[in-house]
Amino acid sequence: GAVVSQHPSWVICKSGTSVKIECRSLDFQATTMFWYRQFPKQSLMLMATSNEGSKATYEQGVEKDKFLINHASLTLSTLTVTSAHPEDSSFYICSASKWGQPQETQYFGPGTRLLVL
Amino acid sequence: AQTVTQSQPEMSVQEAETVTLSCTYDTSESDYYLFWYKQPPSRQMILVIRQEAYKQQNATENRFSVNFQKAAKSFSLKISDSQLGDAAMYFCAYTRAGHYGGSQGNLIFGKGTKLSVKP
Numbered sequence: 186g187a188v189v190s191q192h193p194s195w196v197i198c199k200s201g202t203s204v205k206i207e208c209r210s211l212d213f214q215a216t217t218m219f220w221y222r223q224f225p226k227q228s229l230m231l232m233a234t235s236n237e238g239s240k241a242t243y244e245q246g247v248e249k250d251k252f253l254i255n256h257a258s259l260t261l262s263t264l265t266v267t268s269a270h271p272e273d274s275s276f277y278i279c280s281a282s283k284w285g286q287p288q289e290t291q292y293f294g295p296g297t298r299l300l301v302l
Numbered sequence: 303a304q305t306v307t308q309s310q311p312e313m314s315v316q317e318a319e320t321v322t323l324s325c326t327y328d329t330s331e332s333d334y335y336l337f338w339y340k341q342p343p344s345r346q347m348i349l350v351i352r353q354e355a356y357k358q359q360n361a362t363e364n365r366f367s368v369n370f371q372k373a374a375k376s377f378s379l380k381i382s383d384s385q386l387g388d389a390a391m392y393f394c395a396y397t398r399a400g401h402y403g404g405s406q407g408n409l410i411f412g413k414g415t416k417l418s419v420k421p
Contacts, residue, residue, distance in 0.1 A: 219408055219409075223345075227413070227414075228393060228411045228412065228413045228414050229347075229393070229409075229411045230411075231408045231409070231410075234408055276345060278345075278347065280347075280409075290349075290352070291409060292349075293339075293346065293347035293348075295344070295345070295346045296345050296346070
């Protein structure tokens with residue numbers, strides 16, 4: 186199998202606070218993890234790509250100081266939304282590709298719904 | 303830059319009938335992969351089918367099959383014997399092949415097609 190979990194599944198926070206979202210590959214080692222953002226009724230937009238032990242690569246237009254990504258191990262990546270504002274409210278999805286397999290195959294987590302009040 | 307276009311925002315099919323979802327893409331690469339993902343109301347992304355660009359044979363997975371036309375850059379999904387559980391958003395996606403690390407290997411998604419299945 187290839188199971189990816191995310192925690193929390195949903196979170197409500199006050200404006201100005203920081204929120205951390207965890208993405209874990211439960212039964213495999215992930216070469217690379219990806220973070221996506223999805224607005225209601227829209228498609229997934231890639232935010233950043235992270236490899237274990239190295240800095241994340243952010244897509245154009247994504248503020249790296251606002252969306253901090255840490256990929257400390259082959260099974261865990263975290264996304265921290267710093268000083269969250271209502272416009273950061275969205276659905277955040279991570280995915281992971283398996284070590285030793287083509288990176289083309291990505292396994293998705295169930296997503297985290299963030300609401301900033 | 304690579305792009306993926308799904309021209310049908312919404313589609314509807316009668317249960318047990320067949321429906322085809324359209325997808326076109328633009329790329330200058332010769333080696334790449336194409337995918338169809340399903341996103342039900344739970345919002346969990348589920349891989350439906352995967353096609354390698356170097357393979358001429360169309361991929362099939364049970365009731366799901368694709369019509370891959372490389373020259374036309376077209377990649378449609380056919381769902382046969384539609385079931386109520388097939389109702390979902392369907393996303394077509396593209397990624398370059400054979401790359402590791404950095405921002406390469408990321409999926410580029412179309413805007414999606416919402417499929418409704420009528421009982």
